Amino acid sequence: MTELPHSKFSLKLTLINSLLWLIARLSFMTAxxxxxxxxxxxxxxxxxxxxxxxxNIALCLPELSSKQQKKLLKQSCIHSGMVFFESCWVWQASNQDVAKLIVSVTGQEYLDKAIAKGKGVILTGPHLGNWEALLAWGGMNLKASCMYRRPKITELDPLIQQARSKSGVELIIGERSSVRQMLTTLKQGECFLLLSDQNPAANAGVFAPFFHHPAYTMVLIQRLIAKTKSELLFFHAERVENGFKVHIKPANFSTADQSTEQFAELLNQQLAQQIKSCPEQFEWSYRRFRPVPEGYSHVYLDL
Incomplete structure (x- = not known):
């Protein structure tokens, strides 16, 4: 297991290292x-x-009864716990052991066809299933870069960077200054991986419906496609009995000749379709509807 730098020693750091040490010694299924x-x-x-x-479940899935929403909430909490323990295990396991967890890939033909065109390929999706296993799969099977956001727990930053890099994927910090690096990757015909269901930085998004509610949505994907003519695919790693099943689908909308708001709305619609395929595996705990557009009430004030 990779130790975090001793210069950042703290109680939090000790607890993190101890937990990682324990999880590394478990089998994947035990974790x-x-x-x-x-x-x-x-x-x-x-x-x-x-x-x-x-x-979020009540806002996004009002068609469910209160009993169904409560059941989904409990399932979501269970899957969130599995995400954390699985990810800690994936970070420390060998590429060979992680590869064994990918039991199947559906839609490989869409990826092969996109790569064969010689253009860049953007693969995006929501925080659904296990994204650490998904990024590891991408790094091991594609010439790829992925957008990286530094974690809120700063002590985890060096560990996550090293853990994700071991699969072969190149990390690009999600900052405006890094856009040129993203463009270079795509113009070279490589793949760029990013999850697009989180709020972008100020002035880097527009409000667009997400499950029929306004959500601040990134415009980065549309701008990258406009400058590189890259193909857009959607992907996620569904949690199944013995590991994960990777799903790949093409965009179900035209990526050309769309206004910024139209593109963001269509992007969110396809993300929502992915989430509905296994809603219990979506990370519902993210405050997706913050900020809010002018004239709207704040969603999370009573929490």
Whole structure:
């Protein structure tokens, strides 16, 4: 296991290293089961993140009864716990062991066809299933870069950067100054991986419907396509019994001749379709509807 720098020693750092040490010594399926246990525990403790998840589920899936929403909330908490423990395991495992977790890839033909055109390929999706396993798969099977956002827990930054890089994927920090590097990657006919269901930086997005509610949505993908003529595909890694199943689909809308707002709305629509395929595996705890456009009430004020 990779130790974090001793210069950043703290109680938090000690706890993180101890947890990683323990998880590294478990089998993958045991780590997954422990994740499910702690996820179920978080549901009963009703933490703030659980309350955010409940709010988002009620907003996005009002067609579900209160009983169905509560059931989905509990399942979501369990899967969130599994994401954390699985990811800690993936970060420390060998590429060979991680590769064994990918039990199948559906839609490989769309990726092969896009790569054969000799243009860049953008693969995007939501925080659905396990994105750490997904990025590892991308790094091991594609000449690829991925957008990287530094974690809120700063002590995890060097570990995550090293862990993701070991698969072969090049990390590009998600900052405006890095756009040129993204363009170079795509113009060379390589793949660029990013998850597009989080709020972009100020002045880097537009408001567009996401599950029929206005969400600040990135415009980066449209700008990259406009400058490089890259192909757009959607992907995610669904959690299945013995590992993960990677799903790849083409964009179900034209990426050309769209206004910025139209493109953002169509992007969000396809992200929502992916999420609906296995909603219990989506990370509902993210405050997707913050900020809000002028004239709208703040969604999370009562939490």
């Amino acid at each position: 997954r089961r422990w994740g499910a246990f702690f996820g179920r525990l978080s549901y009963y403790l009703n933490s703030r993140s659980v309350k955010v998840s409940a709010k």
